[in-house]
Amino acid sequence: MKKIIHAGKFDRDLKRMVRRGADIEKLFEVVARLTNGQALDPRHEDHPLHGKLVDKRDCHISPDWVLIYSVDKDVVVLYRTGTHAELYG
Numbered sequence: 001m002k003k004i005i006h007a008g009k010f011d012r013d014l015k016r017m018v019r020r021g022a023d024i025e026k027l028f029e030v031v032a033r034l035t036n037g038q039a040l041d042p043r044h045e046d047h048p049l050h051g052k053l054v055d056k057r058d059c060h061i062s063p064d065w066v067l068i069y070s071v072d073k074d075v076v077v078l079y080r081t082g083t084h085a086e087l088y089g
Contacts (some may be wrong), residue, residue: 002035005077013081017065026061027081034069034076 006014018024033040042048046059049068056070056079066087068080080087 002037002071003078004082005075005080007077008009008079010078010080011058013086015084017081020077024063026065030059031076031078034071084088 014024014027017027029045030040040059044059044061046057048054049056049058053068056068059067059069061067061081064083066080066082066084067078068087070077070079
């Protein structure tokens with residue numbers, strides 16, 4: 001199992017999603033798959049990012065709930081989570 005690192009603003013983003021009543025279990029399921037080296041379901045629309053975020057990936061926890069992360073050999077780094085507008089707007 002890979003180690004999980006919360007980087008940048010992830011903890012603040014997560015608290016905001018909890019306050020909104022987001023189903024955090026959905027996020028935990030995705031992170032568990034990433035730490036176990038399993039592929040995400042197609043519904044998560046996992047894809048690499050471009051530009052300044054070229055070394056990171058984006059997946060959808062739900063239609064307007066995004067996780068920005070990276071996966072290395074031994075580590076999953078969680079950078080940001082929130083709506084498209086919050087993260088890219």
